[in-house]
Amino acid sequence: MPVLEPSYKVPFLFKNGFVATVYSGLFRRVKGVVQERERMTLSDGDFLDLDWSFSKEKTNKLIILLHGLEGDGHRPYMLGAAKVFNTNGVDAVCVNFRGCSGEDNLKLRSYHSGATDDLNEVIQHIQANGKYSSMYLKGISLGANLILKYLGERDSVPKELKAAISVSVPCDLNGSSKELHKIKNLPYAIRFLKHLKGRLKTKMEKFPQAITAEAYNKIKTLKDFDEVYTSKVHGFKDALDYYQQCSGLQFIPNIKTPTLIINALNDSFLSPECFPVKEAKAQDNIYLEMPNHGGHVGFIDKKNIYYNERRALEFCSKF
Structure with missing residues (x-):
């Protein structure tokens, strides 16, 4: 149309x-x-x-x-x-x-x-x-x-x-991820990441073998979260693969x-x-x-x- x-x-x-x-x-x-x-x-x-x-x-x-x-x-x-x-x-x-x-x-x-x-x-x-x-x-x-x-x-x-x-x-999703990592969106990115990492902490307590403390400590950005958790747990190779398959x-x-x-x-x-x-x-x-x-x-x-x-x-x- x-x-x-x-x-x-x-x-x-x-x-x-x-x-x-x-x-x-x-x-x-x-x-x-x-x-x-x-x-x-x-x-x-x-x-x-x-x-x-x-x-x-x-x-x-x-x-x-x-x-x-x-x-x-x-x-x-x-x-x-x-x-x-x-x-x-x-x-x-x-x-x-x-x-x-x-x-x-x-x-x-x-x-x-x-x-x-x-x-x-x-x-x-x-x-x-x-x-x-x-x-x-x-x-x-x-x-x-x-x-x-x-x-x-x-x-x-x-x-x-x-x-x-x-x-x-x-x-x-890849394009949007890049936008979220820009300075203009820093307040949103910080807020999202705080909630996501808090949720992941709970997961780690229930599933201690799934995500190591070392991997968790590497999460500094939203893309890092998708790299460490979202992609790995849901069957994607990495964050980029997740973005490409799901857009x-x-x-x-x-x-x-x-x-x-x-x-x-x-x-x-x-x-x-x-x-x-x-x-x-x-x-x-x-x-x-x-x-x-x-x-x-x-x-x-x-x-x-x-x-x-x-x-x-x-x-x-x-x-």
């Missing part, structure tokens, strides 16, 4: 991408979403926690929401989307990736940008109850990349899956499900390769919006409903 013209009009105070990103991550609050937690057992014996919220009216529609790096089902960008869909007749389920629901998962492995095996199990689990004839996917950042990979790596998806939305998606960009040409990608041009996490203009123009099922503003998941709009949330509802309503 041709690249779409975004209609996002950013409030003046949030034209700066850093301000929009930080405000949205640290200060936004979403009230009024009542969630019910379901623990789902995975095929390898591990678990995922699913946080459900429901429309007041009976519905056969469901939005499946996927969070970003070190996020969870209670983040404002998850609750905001759930609230918008719930108030418009669609149930929502916020998926907490392995170890992200407040309790460490059971296995040495965790979540990562390409762990579509877990996403596939979630979709099959929901399919099995037979309640929903129309399902939609919406992912943020890491979760958005997962969606592109999931949709494009297989020949077919469940017939119930009608549309998808990927927001602030680092679809070229959603390469899977876009094979996506058959209508998919909306919203990436802000002032998103400091994204490299030029993360704006798939060529791929969108060549693919009838890809709809690409590139607002000038919005930072990383910072599409602040009126009444605490973010632009990407409104657009996701509009997009899903067509299918």
Whole structure:
């Protein structure tokens, strides 16, 4: 499809991408979403926690929401989307990736940008109850990349899956990694690394033979973390191999499900390769919006409903 013209009009105070990103991550609050937690057992014996919220009216529609790096089902960008869909007749389920629901998962492995095996199990689990004839996917950042990979790596998806939305998606993981290691993103990189290393410490206590103290002490950057832990534990040769195999960009040409990608041009996490203009123009099922503003998941709009949330509802309503 041709690249779409975004209609996002950013409030003046949030034209700066850093301000929009930080405000949205640290200060936004979403009230009024009542969630019910379901623990789902995975095929390898591990678990995922699913946080459900429901429309007041009976519905056969469901939005499946996927969070970003070190996020969870209670983040404002998850609750905001759930609230918008719930108030418009669609149930929502916020998926907490392995170890992200407040309790460490059971296995040495965790979540990562390409762990579509877990996403596939979630979709099959929901399919099995037979309640929903129309399902939609919406992912943020890491979760958005997962969606592109999931949709494009297989020949077919469940017939119930009608549309998808990927927001602030680092679809070229190597390029995005390089951006995150630049001075402009140092505050984010430090914050992410602190959380990831803390999680890894817990893993080392449970699995003392898996990661040595010497290897752990070598982790100084996010790429080091992927080199020492993410790649090795999840079956990749090294960090670069992980980035190459899991980047959603390469899977876009094979996506058959209508998919909306919203990436802000002032998103400091994204490299030029993360704006798939060529791929969108060549693919009838890809709809690409590139607002000038919005930072990383910072599409602040009126009444605490973010632009990407409104657009996701509009997009899903067509299918």
